[in-house]
Amino acid sequence: xxxxxxxxxxxxxxxxxxxxxxxxxxxxxxxxxxxxxxxxxxxxxxxxxxxxxxxxxxxxxxxxxxxxxxxxxxxxxxxxxxxxxxxxxxxxxxxxxxxxxxxxxxxxxxxxxxxxxxxxxxxxxxxxxxxxxxxxxxxxxxxxxxxxxxxxxxxxxxxxxxxxxxxxxxxxxxxxxxxxxxxxxxxxxxxxxxxxxxxxxxxxxxxxxxxxxxxxxxxxxxxxxxxxxxxxxxxxxxxxxxxxxxxxxxxxxxxxxxxxxxxxxxxxxxxxxxxxxxxxxxxxxxxxxxxxxxxxxxxxxxxxxxxxxxxxxxxxxxxxxxxxxxxxxxxxxxxxxxxxxxxxxxxxxxxxxxxxxxxxxxxxxxxxxxxxxxxxxxxxxxxxxxxxxxxxxxxxxxxxxxxxxxxxxxxxxxxxxxx
Amino acid sequence: xxxxxxxxxxxxxxxxxxxxxxxxxxxxxxxxxxxxxxxxxxxxxxxxxxxxxxxxxxxxxxxxxxxxxxxxxxxxxxxxxxxxxxxxxxxxxxxxxxxxxxxxxxxxxxxxxxxxxxxxxxxxxxxxxxxxxxxxxxxxxxxxxxxxxxxxxxxxxxxxxxxxx
Numbered sequence: 001x002x003x004x005x006x007x008x009x010x011x012x013x014x015x016x017x018x019x020x021x022x023x024x025x026x027x028x029x030x031x032x033x034x035x036x037x038x039x040x041x042x043x044x045x046x047x048x049x050x051x052x053x054x055x056x057x058x059x060x061x062x063x064x065x066x067x068x069x070x071x072x073x074x075x076x077x078x079x080x081x082x083x084x085x086x087x088x089x090x091x092x093x094x095x096x097x098x099x100x101x102x103x104x105x106x107x108x109x110x111x112x113x114x115x116x117x118x119x120x121x122x123x124x125x126x127x128x129x130x131x132x133x134x135x136x137x138x139x140x141x142x143x144x145x146x147x148x149x150x151x152x153x154x155x156x157x158x159x160x161x162x163x164x165x166x167x168x169x170x171x172x173x174x175x176x177x178x179x180x181x182x183x184x185x186x187x188x189x190x191x192x193x194x195x196x197x198x199x200x201x202x203x204x205x206x207x208x209x210x211x212x213x214x215x216x217x218x219x220x221x222x223x224x225x226x227x228x229x230x231x232x233x234x235x236x237x238x239x240x241x242x243x244x245x246x247x248x249x250x251x252x253x254x255x256x257x258x259x260x261x262x263x264x265x266x267x268x269x270x271x272x273x274x275x276x277x278x279x280x281x282x283x284x285x286x287x288x289x290x291x292x293x294x295x296x297x298x299x300x301x302x303x304x305x306x307x308x309x310x311x312x313x314x315x316x317x318x319x320x321x322x323x324x325x326x327x328x329x330x331x332x333x334x335x336x337x338x339x340x341x342x343x344x345x346x347x348x349x350x351x352x353x354x355x356x357x358x359x360x361x362x363x364x365x366x367x368x369x370x371x372x373x374x375x376x377x378x379x380x381x382x383x384x385x386x387x388x389x390x391x392x393x394x395x396x397x398x399x400x401x402x403x404x405x406x407x408x409x410x411x412x413x414x415x416x417x418x419x
Numbered sequence: 420x421x422x423x424x425x426x427x428x429x430x431x432x433x434x435x436x437x438x439x440x441x442x443x444x445x446x447x448x449x450x451x452x453x454x455x456x457x458x459x460x461x462x463x464x465x466x467x468x469x470x471x472x473x474x475x476x477x478x479x480x481x482x483x484x485x486x487x488x489x490x491x492x493x494x495x496x497x498x499x500x501x502x503x504x505x506x507x508x509x510x511x512x513x514x515x516x517x518x519x520x521x522x523x524x525x526x527x528x529x530x531x532x533x534x535x536x537x538x539x540x541x542x543x544x545x546x547x548x549x550x551x552x553x554x555x556x557x558x559x560x561x562x563x564x565x566x567x568x569x570x571x572x573x574x575x576x577x578x579x580x581x582x583x584x
Contacts (some may be wrong), residue, residue, distance in 0.1 A: 005477030012494075061446060095522060105476055116428025121437045127468070128444055134467035147529035150463050154454035160447040167443030171436050175429075197504070199521035216494045219487070220511055237527075254552045255527045258543050270542070333496065350445040371526050391545055402465035 010107040014215035015222055016103050018183035019117060019192055021210060024100040026032045026189075027233075029173070031093040036166055042321060043159065046401050049367035051351045051417075053406070054190030055155050062365035064279060073373040076400035080319035083403075084244030088325025090140055091240045095232040098227075103210060110209040122175065125168050131163025134353040141178055144258050144322040169264035179208070197221045201397065243324040244379060246317075258324035267391055270319070270326045272404055275389045278356040280410045285355065290396050291378075292413035295344025303394045306380060314375040320404040330398045332379035335371040335414075344416030347371075351417065352397050364406040370399050371416075378411065389412040479521070483514065505575065514567035516560035523553060 004010060048054035049067050059066070114120045139150075139158045150153065188202075200218040205211045220228075240334065242253030252258025262268035275281070291306065293299040312334050317326035339345055350371040356362040370376060376399040380387065388395040392409030399407060424430055451457050487494045490510055492502040529535040530549040530572070538546050 005480060006473075012482075020515070046499065059450065093525070094526060098522070102476060106470070108472060117426070118428030118433055121434070125437060125440060128440075130472070131464045131468045135464050136469055138463075140469050141526055142529060142535075145527070145529045145535045146541050147535035148537065149534075151458055152459045152463075153454065156454045157460050157463075160450045161460070163447035164444040165442040167447075171440040174436050175433060197507070216499045219492075219494070219502060219507055224511065228515050228518070232522060235519070254556060255530065255549060257530060257538065257542070260548075262544075269468075273541055274543045276538065352420060 006109060006242065008111065008208075008307045010104045011106040011109075012212045012214060012216040013218070014202040014212060014218050016106065016201065018179055019102045019187040019203060020222060021100065021208075022180040022183040022190070023252050024229070025073070025097055025176075027230070028093055028096045028100055031089045031096065034089040035086055037158075038082050039162060041082050042079075042086065042403070043071045045072060045082065046406070047365070047367055050349055052193065052361075052363040052365055055153070055360055059159075059355065061180070062249045065108060065273060070367060070369060071401065073196065073370045073376065073400045073402070076316050077401055078401040080244065080317045080325035083319055083323045084241065084325065087140070087144060088237055088240045088244060090137065091236040092233045093143070095229050096135060097137065099217065099229045105210075106212070107209045108218065109134065123165075124170050125130055126128045128164050129168035129172050129272060133159055135161045136165050148273055159208055159323065159356045183207070183311055193223045193226060195221060195223065197224070198303075198381075217258070240323065246324070246326050251288065256324070257322070258320075266385035267388035269328055269391075270318070270320075270324060272320055273409075275410070278354070278359065278362075279403075280355050280389070285394050285410060286391065291395065291411060293338060293342045293414070295339060295342030295347065295416040297342045299342050303380065305377070306333055306395065311336060311380075312374070312377060312399075312415060314377065316400055317405060318398070318404045319401075328382050329384070330377055330379040331381040331384070332395065332398070333378040334374060335366075335397070335399075336374065337375040338378060338414065339371065347416035347418055349417045352408040352411055353413045354408050355412045361405040361408070364397075364408050366397075366399060366402070366406070370402060373400055375400050425465060433468045444525075486514065487508070505572070508568065508575070512571075513561075516557070516564040519560055520557040523556060528552065547555075 010069055043059075046053055046067060047061070047070075048058075061369055081131075089386040094157050114123065136158055138156060140159070142148065143154050143158065150157075173406075196218070197218055200221045202215040203211050205213060226414075234397060237238060239253055242249045242251065243256040243258040243306045245306065250259055250261070260270075262270070289303060292303045310333070311331055313329060313331040315327060315329045317325045335350065339347060339350075348368060351365045352362055353363040354361075366376075377397070378395050379392075379398045380395050382391060392411070395411045396409040421430075427434060448457075451460050484494060486512065487502075492506065492510070493499050494502075497528045511572060524531060527549065529537070530546055533546045533549070535546060538544075
């Protein structure tokens with residue numbers, strides 16, 4: 001009999017059982033696979049083998065995979081879509097994850113706690129599964145709000161915890177697939193959703209330890225429960241997609257970190273890192289600023305000299321790993337023209353350094369596909385006006401489909417290398 | 420049943436796949452240790468499970484139980500009442516927006532409570548707007564839910580009157 005929440009008997013909802021858990025899993029699993037795939041693709045996009053790009057250290061096992069995969073520059077929207085999908089799918093999954101944990105909580109208190117060696121292993125793996133799931137969700141949700149209360153580096157922790165999560169998930173799916181099949185065979189996949197409150201009955205107690213031993217009368221139908229959970233998931237999808245797509249839809253992103261309006265001027269759009277935070281001051285960027293170019297030769301260029309070179313204008317998005325993007329019209333010198341200026345055609349890597357003196361991403365490197373794309377610019381202007389200090393004045397990099405932070409701002413030097 | 424299955428409690432494939440998944444976890448732990456602050460990662464890994472399974476989930480279940488009791492519906496005990504449908508409709512239309520609002524708070528509390536000190540330096544904006552936006556959303560959720568409640572309540576009353584002799 002129920003004494004408190006740390007006993008199986010406390011959990012008496014008649015809705016719990018293998019069918020509800022299976023339905024939630026059937027919705028949750030594709031969303032988790034989508035966030036996992038886009039997460040690893042983001043790692044590909046960071047081109048971590050290039051100078052300055054890695055902040056996770058080298059992933060010994062997967063490093064050859066990452067070396068073999070080149071992130072293309074061809075589709076300018078690719079990184080915006082990848083990260084938008086990653087973050088939107090993650091938020092859409094959050095209510096489903098909580099509902100799923102609610103649906104199976106009695107199993108945490110099942111007795112006997114351990115029936116066999118296999119059962120002990122399953123429970124240990126479940127600890128990794130639940131811990132891994134909650135860890136990657138919590139760290140991801142906090143990261144996009146720039147909230148770091150934990151004293152470890154977000155990127156490697158989020159990245160490697162996902163290994164623990166996905167490894168345990170693969171095992172869980174392998175052993176629970178038969179449970180899901182049986183639940184759907186016995187109840188139909190969607191049939192219980194047709195029943196109203198009056199015909200909402202508990203599942204057979206023999207079906208699983210998640211079924212209440214002593215169920216209370218239903219207070220909501222399974223249809224109602226699923227409607228609330230999926231409606232919440234849909235609402236979060238719309239809200240988070242608003243900051244990913246941008247434009248007028250950004251107004252829908254009410255609680256999203258990048259659902260904010262900066263105004264209507266040419267430089268009034270999302271800032272990833274302000275000059276003040278980067279420690280870049282107007283004195284560094286005033287008339288004394290020059291760009292150091294290194295290839296087979298060296299060149300030093302003032303901003304006026306850059307402005308006298310042939311300018312190109314392209315509409316390109318900046319897309320952040322945090323799942324937001326903003327598309328603007330950039331004008332500047334094509335990176336390919338700068339390469340020609342220092343006889344660096346055929347270089348294998350371009351490292352761009354910022355005036356920013358410390359901190360992550362003060363320098364970042366580009367692949368040949370990225371710096372030879374005709375739309376890749378050292379931008380001097382945006383939307384027809386000079387860049388503002390917060391957007392990288394005197395000059396910044398903008399490259400199609402590049403992770404946002406690799407579009408280095410306040411550029412001090414560019415080095416073309418043949419590795 | 421084979422001797423292995425009797426001793427282990429499942430087939431050999433179960434053991435193989437479990438060991439493979441533990442090996443992956445082991446690799447991740449080695450890498451996290453290489454990068455430092457592994458103790459903090461472990462604390463958070465275990466901490467989020469405790470926070471959810473032992474605090475959050477029991478807490479919101481208890482809150483609901485108390486709310487049902489206050490609404491005069493007994494859901495505990497050997498013979499709980501089946502709540503009257505009209506009162507249940509009201510309770511469901513109150514607890515649904517409350518839970519959605521609670522989930523939004525759970526996801527966005529660093530912004531709502533202005534705990535994300537790095538945000539201003541990143542975006543150049545202050546975080547003051549999120550509390551009012553969350554309250555406005557919460558109000559909208561209750562209004563919407565109340566509106567649907569009024570329609571459903573009206574419909575069920577009409578159906579009751581129509582069925583009466």
